Amino acid sequence: MLLINCPYCGERPEPEFVNGGQAHLVRPRRPADVSTQEWTDYLYRRDNTRGVQAERWRHARGCGRFFNALRDTTTDQFLATYKVGEPRPDAGAAPGEPRR
């Protein structure tokens, strides 16, 4: 079980949270204007990173708010959590080669 640091409430156990998948995905403002491939990528393509990834969480059984986190998917260690609207922190800005 993960211990997750909600930027609003502090550290809480994982069952209080819901994972929201890859962070920083931007929905095309006018879906009718983008190509089929762009729309497909938005809907379905995911980085599925092996290494440090930015992902969304929601403190569903706490404050109810969304936030983002940097987590290393090879260790499940959190490097940072940050509020929606804030840029991705430097800690994982250049993850480089995934660890082996």
Add this chain to the structure above:
Amino acid sequence: MQPFSALSLLKRGLTGQHGWRAQWRSPEPKPSYDVVIVGGGGHGLGTAYYLAREHGIRHVAVLEKGWIGGGNTGRNTTVIRSNYLFPESAALYDHALRMWESLAQELNYNVMFSPRGVMMLAHTVHDEQVSRRHVHANRAAGVDNEWLTPAEAKAFCPPLNIGDIRYPVRGAALQRRGGTARHDAVAWGYARAADSLGVDIIENCEVTGIHRHDDGSVAGVETTRGTIRAPRVGVVAAGHSSVVMKMAGVELPLESYPLQAFVSEPVKPVFPCVVMSNTVHAYISQSDKGELVIGAGTDAYTSYTQRGGLHITAHALEAICELFPMFRRLRMLRSWGGIVDVTPDRSPIIARTPVPGLYVNCGWGTGGFKATPGSAHVFAWTIAHDGPHPINAPFTLERFRDGNLIDEAAAAAVAH
């Protein structure tokens, strides 16, 4: 290959078990092959076997970064069934199920296929409606599935508690041809049979890059044991499919999640079938060793760690203890996790890719073991013919773009 028979077992048994040879060679990788398969699980080994056996392509290497069958092939709960909702899925999984029935004879290796029946419980009105729809759809597609009343379910599986629980059993869908098989034996049997046809099985050989010609087509792979040239490369890398395919610039609609399973201490035969419950989320069978084999759900987040949260396994055990009160005092012996690659519609991708000569078989999610022979068979066809077998023709990468989903996710609404 040393063929196995009752006579050979008896002879070796009476003469001190001398003279057994290794089941497959451990060759050094050659500089080039006709086909390279990336991933030495059941699906990859089976693909190499069918390439050699059915298509005469014997200059094949299977590259495995760890050891044969050490990934999801050795980590699943060995459940085999084909009662999927949509005709495309039912055709694919039933193709596999029919192959399971004669696989031990074909490979001369006892894969211990045991069609003991797979019973899927319904606990709510919605469950009952969905299950009955599955039964009707399956029967229309020529796949056996039948509806049982709670009393009939109890008669088929006496340890089942159908009444005094939070979600009483309202009925069950039973596929009698479903069951279990010995997962390790599937990997070993395919490895041995493929090796005897000339396939090189190369363990401890991790692919670190995919080489391409100037025209974009595949030229070979870079590995921890050197460069290997091949005009055709088939990637069957399960949870690491995204990682391997990115080496060729192919992005996939996959997410990799931990999926956990565990076994109890061994006990005498007490459990006659496989029971699954999607609503309370647990599935259970008893191995021939006597261990109860229990599967949990996936964790909530993507990960490559091959381990998951304890609360996930605890949740599955709570469901098992409520459905089968007689198991409440059993101790659990081992637990482990595997990394499963999940597609948005929970159906696999078995197809060509935008890169000529590069093929992918992935997205089996939480339920790939049951499909092993069928998956391997149609993937070998796809590589040999540079195009899909009719059975896997719908399972393309482009179906997400074109809207032709095979939406078993919506059909089941849970891991399966």
